[in-house]
Amino acid sequence: MNFRYLPMTQEDKKEMLELIGVKSTEELFADIPENIRFQQDMKLSPPLAETELLKELQQLSEQNAHIKTYPSFLGAGVYDHYIPSVVDHVIRRSEFYTAYTPYQAEISQGELQAIFEFQTMICELTDMDIANSSMYDGGTALAEAAVLAVSESRMKKKKILVSEGIHPETRAVLDTYTEAHGLEVKTVPLKNGKTDVDILNDHIDEQTACVLIQYPNFFGSLEDLKEMEEVVHAKDALFVVSSNPLALGVLTPPGTFGADIVVGDVQPFGIPAQLGGPHCGYFAVTKKRMRKMPGRLVGQTQDADGNRGFVLTLQTREQHIRRDKATSNICSNQALNALAASVAMSALGKKGVREMAVQNVIKTNRFKEKCKQAGIAIVDEQPVFNEFVLDVKKPAAEINKELFHKGIIGGYDLARFDKERQGQMLVCVTELRTEQDLEDFARALGGLIE
Structure with a gap:
C-alpha cells in the first residue's frame, strides 16, 4: 500500500466483487444507460504522500480570511460575538461531543441536565412558559412554528402572513415547508424599515392561522410588537416572533407582548461563524401549546429515592408510540451547539x-x-x-x-x-x-x- 489511509486494497475490491457475483465495478451501473454515463477520467490531481498533502492543505487554509484578523461587519444571521474560552473546553469533553441522543435517561443524566438548563435559559430570555431542547436552526424553527399554527386550527386556517422584515433565507425555508403542506403565504411589506401595520391589518382575516414577525428584523429595526399583537389576536390568529436571543438581553421579550410562539437561532451565544453553520434553533411556547411543540423536551423529575433526575417527556414524535399524532418530523436536536450556548450564557x-x-x-x-x-x-x-x-x-x-x-x-x-x-x-x-x-x-x- 502506497498510502496510509487507502480505504481498501485491490484484494479487498476483488473479494467483494466475487462475493456479489460481478466481474467489475462497471457492472454495478448496468441499469444506467451508457449514453448518460460519465465516460471519462475525472480531472483530479494525482494522490500525494502525507507530508506533501499536509503542506498543500496548509497553503489552502492560509487563503482563508479569518474574522480574528479581518474585522468583520458582516451579519445577516451569522454574527461575530465574544465566546468565553470555557465554551470550547466543555463541548470538547467526550461525554458531550459523542452523545448523539439521550435515549436512555438512566445513563444520560449529564446530557439531559445540560439540555434542561438550555430550555430554562431560553424561557427566561423570551418570557415564555416552556422551550424545547433545540431545533436545527432559526429558519426551520420558524417554519415549524407556522405549521404548528395551521395544525392548531385543524387545517381550517391555511393562510400565513409573513413580514418582509424576516430573513430572506428563512422565508425560502418557509416557502418549502408551506408548499409541501398546501398553505398560502402572503408577504406584508415594510414601511420605513418596519412592518407596515396598516397593511397587516388589511391582509389579516379569519382564515389567517398566524403572523410571522422578526424582532429585531432582518434590517436591524425594532418592530412594534405591542401594536401588532393587538391586530393579530383580534382575528384569533397566532402571533409568532423570531428573535435574536442576544437582543433580548436589553429588549422587552416577545412573551411580555403576548407572543404565542417565540423562535430564533442561538448562534450569537457560543457558536462561531464557521462558514455559516451548523447552528442551533430554539422554540418556545405558552403552556397551552407544549404538547404540540416539535422536537424534544426534557423534564425534571425524581427517582424512587427522591433524587432529582431528568427525562425526555411529552414526546408526540414520529418514531415513538404516538407517532400518528406527531406534530413534526423533526425528531432530533442540536445538542452540542445547545450546550455551547448554555455554557456561554452561564459564563456571561x-x-x-x-x-x-x-x-x-x-x-x-x-x-x-x-x-x-x-x-x-x-x-x-x-x-x-x-x-x-x-x-x-x-x-x-x-x-x-x-x-x-x-x-x-x-x-x-x-x-x-x-x-x-x-x-x-x-x-x-x-x-x-x-x-x-x-x-x-x-x-x-x-x-x-x-
Missing part, C-alpha cells in the same frame, strides 16, 4: 448578557454617526440592534471587494435577494468591533463611495 450571567447587548447598541449607534460624518446615508433611519442599512451608491459586491483588499470584511449585499436594493449594504457592529475598527471602516467606505 444575566449581567454579562445585558452588558454584551448594551455594547452592541452603543457601538452600532456610534458607527452610525461615523458613517454620517463620512457622508454615507442611512436607509430608513430607525432604532436598531447591531445592524442597519447603508446607501453605498455603488454595487455593494464591488465595494466589498475593495474593502477586502484593505483588510476589512464588509457588510451584506442586499441586492443578492432584492435587485431593487442595488447599492444598499446591511452592516453589523458587535461588541468585538473596536473604536479603531469603526473609524477605519467608515473612512474606507466613505472614500470608496466618493
Whole structure:
C-alpha cells in the first residue's frame, strides 16, 4: 500500500466483487444507460504522500480570511460575538461531543441536565412558559412554528402572513415547508424599515392561522410588537416572533407582548461563524401549546429515592408510540451547539448578557454617526440592534471587494435577494468591533463611495 489511509486494497475490491457475483465495478451501473454515463477520467490531481498533502492543505487554509484578523461587519444571521474560552473546553469533553441522543435517561443524566438548563435559559430570555431542547436552526424553527399554527386550527386556517422584515433565507425555508403542506403565504411589506401595520391589518382575516414577525428584523429595526399583537389576536390568529436571543438581553421579550410562539437561532451565544453553520434553533411556547411543540423536551423529575433526575417527556414524535399524532418530523436536536450556548450564557450571567447587548447598541449607534460624518446615508433611519442599512451608491459586491483588499470584511449585499436594493449594504457592529475598527471602516467606505 502506497498510502496510509487507502480505504481498501485491490484484494479487498476483488473479494467483494466475487462475493456479489460481478466481474467489475462497471457492472454495478448496468441499469444506467451508457449514453448518460460519465465516460471519462475525472480531472483530479494525482494522490500525494502525507507530508506533501499536509503542506498543500496548509497553503489552502492560509487563503482563508479569518474574522480574528479581518474585522468583520458582516451579519445577516451569522454574527461575530465574544465566546468565553470555557465554551470550547466543555463541548470538547467526550461525554458531550459523542452523545448523539439521550435515549436512555438512566445513563444520560449529564446530557439531559445540560439540555434542561438550555430550555430554562431560553424561557427566561423570551418570557415564555416552556422551550424545547433545540431545533436545527432559526429558519426551520420558524417554519415549524407556522405549521404548528395551521395544525392548531385543524387545517381550517391555511393562510400565513409573513413580514418582509424576516430573513430572506428563512422565508425560502418557509416557502418549502408551506408548499409541501398546501398553505398560502402572503408577504406584508415594510414601511420605513418596519412592518407596515396598516397593511397587516388589511391582509389579516379569519382564515389567517398566524403572523410571522422578526424582532429585531432582518434590517436591524425594532418592530412594534405591542401594536401588532393587538391586530393579530383580534382575528384569533397566532402571533409568532423570531428573535435574536442576544437582543433580548436589553429588549422587552416577545412573551411580555403576548407572543404565542417565540423562535430564533442561538448562534450569537457560543457558536462561531464557521462558514455559516451548523447552528442551533430554539422554540418556545405558552403552556397551552407544549404538547404540540416539535422536537424534544426534557423534564425534571425524581427517582424512587427522591433524587432529582431528568427525562425526555411529552414526546408526540414520529418514531415513538404516538407517532400518528406527531406534530413534526423533526425528531432530533442540536445538542452540542445547545450546550455551547448554555455554557456561554452561564459564563456571561444575566449581567454579562445585558452588558454584551448594551455594547452592541452603543457601538452600532456610534458607527452610525461615523458613517454620517463620512457622508454615507442611512436607509430608513430607525432604532436598531447591531445592524442597519447603508446607501453605498455603488454595487455593494464591488465595494466589498475593495474593502477586502484593505483588510476589512464588509457588510451584506442586499441586492443578492432584492435587485431593487442595488447599492444598499446591511452592516453589523458587535461588541468585538473596536473604536479603531469603526473609524477605519467608515473612512474606507466613505472614500470608496466618493
